Amino acid sequence: MxxxxxxxxxxYLKHIYELTEHGQLASTNDLARALQVKPASVTGMIxxxxxxxxxxxxxxxxxxxxxxxxGKMAALExxxxxxxxxxxxxxxxxxxxDEVHEEAERLEHVISEEFEARIAAALGNPTRxxxxxxxxxxxLTMPADESTPLASxxxxxxxxxxxVDAQDPDLLRYLESLGLTPGVEIEVTAYSEFDHNLxxxxxxxxxxxxxxxxxxxxxxNGK
Amino acid sequence: MxxxxxxxxxxYLKHIYELTEHGQLASTNDLARALQVKPASVTGMIxxxxxxxxxxxxxxxxxxxxxxxxGKMAALExxxxxxxxxxxxxxxxxxxxDEVHEEAERLEHVISEEFEARIAAALGNPTRxxxxxxxxxxxLTMPADESTPLASxxxxxxxxxxxVDAQDPDLLRYLESLGLTPGVEIEVTAYSEFDHNLxxxxxxxxxxxxxxxxxxxxxxNGK
DNA sequence: AATCAAAATTAGTCTTGCCTAAATATTGTA
DNA sequence: TACAATATTTAGGCAAGACTAATTTTGATT
Ligand SMILES: [Mn+2]
Ligand SMILES: [Mn+2]
Ligand SMILES: [Mn+2]
Ligand SMILES: [Mn+2]
Numbered sequence: 001m002x003x004x005x006x007x008x009x010x011x012y013l014k015h016i017y018e019l020t021e022h023g024q025l026a027s028t029n030d031l032a033r034a035l036q037v038k039p040a041s042v043t044g045m046i047x048x049x050x051x052x053x054x055x056x057x058x059x060x061x062x063x064x065x066x067x068x069x070x071g072k073m074a075a076l077e078x079x080x081x082x083x084x085x086x087x088x089x090x091x092x093x094x095x096x097x098d099e100v101h102e103e104a105e106r107l108e109h110v111i112s113e114e115f116e117a118r119i120a121a122a123l124g125n126p127t128r129x130x131x132x133x134x135x136x137x138x139x140l141t142m143p144a145d146e147s148t149p150l151a152s153x154x155x156x157x158x159x160x161x162x163x164v165d166a167q168d169p170d171l172l173r174y175l176e177s178l179g180l181t182p183g184v185e186i187e188v189t190a191y192s193e194f195d196h197n198l199x200x201x202x203x204x205x206x207x208x209x210x211x212x213x214x215x216x217x218x219x220x221n222g223k
Numbered sequence: 224m225x226x227x228x229x230x231x232x233x234x235y236l237k238h239i240y241e242l243t244e245h246g247q248l249a250s251t252n253d254l255a256r257a258l259q260v261k262p263a264s265v266t267g268m269i270x271x272x273x274x275x276x277x278x279x280x281x282x283x284x285x286x287x288x289x290x291x292x293x294g295k296m297a298a299l300e301x302x303x304x305x306x307x308x309x310x311x312x313x314x315x316x317x318x319x320x321d322e323v324h325e326e327a328e329r330l331e332h333v334i335s336e337e338f339e340a341r342i343a344a345a346l347g348n349p350t351r352x353x354x355x356x357x358x359x360x361x362x363l364t365m366p367a368d369e370s371t372p373l374a375s376x377x378x379x380x381x382x383x384x385x386x387v388d389a390q391d392p393d394l395l396r397y398l399e400s401l402g403l404t405p406g407v408e409i410e411v412t413a414y415s416e417f418d419h420n421l422x423x424x425x426x427x428x429x430x431x432x433x434x435x436x437x438x439x440x441x442x443x444n445g446k
Numbered sequence: 447a448a449t450c451a452a453a454a455t456t457a458g459t460c461t462t463g464c465c466t467a468a469a470t471a472t473t474g475t476a
Numbered sequence: 477t478a479c480a481a482t483a484t485t486t487a488g489g490c491a492a493g494a495c496t497a498a499t500t501t502t503g504a505t506t
Contacts, residue, residue: 044464115316264495459494476479
């Protein structure tokens with residue numbers, strides 16, 4: 001799996017992985033939004049990736065793309081780099097979880113396999129990054145994710161936060177200020193069916209959270 | 224000094240700095256060799272850098288280039304990144320001095336000022352990298368270098384090794400195997416004026432070193 | 447002063463990855 | 477079934493940075 005893959009291609013593959021993780025096809029528009037690029041540029045790149053020597057994506061005009069086995073390996077390699085880097089920035093350099101994303105976004109493309117191995121070992125081969133996201137294993141397998149969105153819980157259900165699917169620093173700081181971070185136990189005490197707000201108890205405090213937040217927090221282990 | 228400077232430009236500036244550090248002009252050919260690029264490419268890039276909004280280099284056709292004040296700041300920024308990274312790879316991830324150059328060569332262009340500040344602080348603001356090279360200060364001043372090449376010493380002169388000006392991993396491993404690393408005390412016991420070999424004593428052992436080695440080891444403080 | 451080799455520059459191409467504008471395909475709905 | 481809105485693709489361009497081949501400049505040597 002050694003890389004002749006450009007930075008740009010690595011980012012395409014990573015985002016295609018994320019958009020197709022649950023069996024969907026990634027649309028040109030969704031990719032354009034994720035990559036901050038115009039749809040026409042996505043079409044161009046996708047056509048190139050699809051016609052590469054060993055194709056990195058499977059593509060049919062107007063239908064969207066998925067990754068080939070080769071493309072998936074390359075994507076998982078980048079994702080592993082990203083998540084190990086985030087973990088390591090937090091644990092060894094004192095970054096906070098709202099600061100790491102941007103730094104990792106650049107570093108992920110330039111570290112060697114040697115570097116990856118050394119930080120993984122130094123961290124004790126972690127399985128989750130600071131946001132609770134699962135880290136692909138060294139052999140590029142993505143562990144199964146058992147969690148469900150907090151939004152799907154209803155009053156009297158308790159659970160523990162597994163991961164927070166967000167990179168926006170403001171949102172992350174806000175969540176931290178409420179104590180909504182991975183590992184924390186929470187309980188839903190109220191649900192408003194019109195706006196889908198949930199009232200969530202953390203320790204002694206309760207907060208009312210809208211769907212745009214509860215859909216980004218993933219929990220497990222409701223009692 | 225924030226960067227709109229591409230990776231490629233950063234490498235040009237860094238190498239121009241190194242080639243002009245002692246007052247010379249950097250020639251097109253020397254730069255081409257240093258950057259592993261054809262001379263025609265160097266001419267093209269130099270002309271662009273010379274005609275940039277605030278010019279990064281001063282250039283006259285066929286005469287060679289030097290850095291402007293702006294260009295020098297940008298170069299020192301990259302060099303500071305490189306040398307802090309090398310130091311940090313050795314001290315916190317257990318890299319050896321022959322392994323760090325290549326990794327730092329890529330990382331130097333993508334770390335943030337925040338990252339630079341954090342590793343500098345974590346390392347206690349070091350002034351030399353693992354090869355003994357001086358690290359530009361945070362305000363981008365290069366400390367004065369008092370050292371002279373080992374090649375200039377003669378029998379009965381003693382000195383301590385300050386820095387080793389080499390990146391070739393094989394050479395670095397060889398020097399380490401001889402105990403020729405920064406901080407080590409040495410003494411010259413013989414000189415051969417025909418081939419310029421020096422016999423150098425380190426601890427109990429002596430080795431005969433050719434000019435291609437003694438010109439890359441810099442020493443200070445002969446007693 | 448004339449000559450010549452080495453060094454440097456110019457001219458013209460190529461690749462990568464993006465863009466805008468225009469054309470076309472798909473889809474959901476009337 | 478047909479139309480309009482939406483999504484996607486095509487066509488044509490541009491900027492960076494590299495390359496090769498051809499040409500010019502420099503500066504040493506006769
Ligand atoms: Mn990235
Ligand atoms: Mn993360
Ligand atoms: Mn570099
Ligand atoms: Mn060094």
